[in-house]
Amino acid sequence: MSRKEVFAVAQMGPVHLHDTKAQVVARLVEMLREAHSHGARWVTFPELALTTFFPRYIYDNPEEYDVFFEEGLPSLAMLPLFEEAKALGIGFYLGYAEKLEEGGRTRRFNTSVLVGPDGAILGKYRKIHLPGTKDPIGDREFEHLEKRYFEVGDLGFPAFKTPSGRFGMCICNDRRWPETFRVMALRGAEVFMLGYNTPTRNIHHPEPAHLREFHNRLSLKSAAYQNGAWVMAAAKCGSEDGFAMIGGSAIVAPTGEVVARAVSEDDEVIAYNCDLDLGAYIRRSVFDFARHRRIEHYGPITAQTGIEVTE
Ligand code: CDT
Numbered sequence: 001m002s003r004k005e006v007f008a009v010a011q012m013g014p015v016h017l018h019d020t021k022a023q024v025v026a027r028l029v030e031m032l033r034e035a036h037s038h039g040a041r042w043v044t045f046p047e048l049a050l051t052t053f054f055p056r057y058i059y060d061n062p063e064e065y066d067v068f069f070e071e072g073l074p075s076l077a078m079l080p081l082f083e084e085a086k087a088l089g090i091g092f093y094l095g096y097a098e099k100l101e102e103g104g105r106t107r108r109f110n111t112s113v114l115v116g117p118d119g120a121i122l123g124k125y126r127k128i129h130l131p132g133t134k135d136p137i138g139d140r141e142f143e144h145l146e147k148r149y150f151e152v153g154d155l156g157f158p159a160f161k162t163p164s165g166r167f168g169m170c171i172c173n174d175r176r177w178p179e180t181f182r183v184m185a186l187r188g189a190e191v192f193m194l195g196y197n198t199p200t201r202n203i204h205h206p207e208p209a210h211l212r213e214f215h216n217r218l219s220l221k222s223a224a225y226q227n228g229a230w231v232m233a234a235a236k237c238g239s240e241d242g243f244a245m246i247g248g249s250a251i252v253a254p255t256g257e258v259v260a261r262a263v264s265e266d267d268e269v270i271a272y273n274c275d276l277d278l279g280a281y282i283r284r285s286v287f288d289f290a291r292h293r294r295i296e297h298y299g300p301i302t303a304q305t306g307i308e309v310t311e
Pocket of ligand 1: 144174176197206
């Protein structure tokens with residue numbers, strides 16, 4: 001039986017501070033319909049898809065930044081997307097800012113949800129590798145304050161069972177860390193879905209703008225090949241209120257080849273008929289984990305974070 005399935009990636013152009021969530025969700029619904037016209041069964045949307053990338057701004061009080069967060073699943077704002085996806089029989093990944101009350105305190109995460117083609121919520125992932133700082137650096141044209149607004153994710157890197165196989169989720173900066181994908185692959189993930197908001201300018205270290213896209217693609221391709229898995233990567237991009245972010249949304253095959261790529265920095269749907277068995281030969285040969293991994297030598301991966309020199 002063929003395991004071919006059409007996957008779509010829905011890249012988003014800018015979302016400005018003054019855009020309402022209703023306007024943004026209408027754009028997502030429009031792209032969902034376009035994905036459906038391509039025969040897609042699954043769509044990947046970006047990180048923090050419902051709002052502008054607000055961690056670039058400095059807010060001190062929750063009353064100022066809670067407007068960017070969602071409570072409950074689906075939240076009121078998300079409802080039209082959930083309803084249309086269920087009506088069309090399309091599953092999706094959606095990134096959003098999650099707020100919840102737990103153990104007598106308010107918690108906030110940078111989260112993604114995986115919804116099945118029948119509308120069932122299959123799982124949730126909370127971003128683990130939060131980039132940037134808690135306190136403003138100052139002296140920059142924008143900040144990157146994810147550590148200020150979000151807790152580190154507490155759900156690990158699961159591989160969720162779906163009608164099309166096991167899928168893993170991660171979010172933006174997670175894609176730069178090989179550990180992210182290897183853990184999901186060890187749990188059986190054959191498809192990695194991720195959304196991102198990557199500023200064109202690196203405020204932490206000046207580097208040529210072209211490297212931002214180069215490192216994005218490098219990370220996606222190596223994640224795919226080294227784990228024999230498909231990668232669905234959706235950018236939010238373009239100039240949000242004057243702050244530029246890279247595009248380059250892509251679908252990458254388990255061979256490490258980019259099979260579809262967005263060309264704009266705007267709302268754009270790309271789709272590809274993916275053979276979910278394509279990675280099987282890679283996982284049976286060069287990356288047969290059970291035969292070739294040497295965990296007795298991997299201790300430092302989980303025992304330490306920074307570099308430790310022993311002599
Ligand atoms: N959203 C996000 O995680 N962006 C980061 C920016 C890194 S520079 C602080 C990324 O890895 O693309």
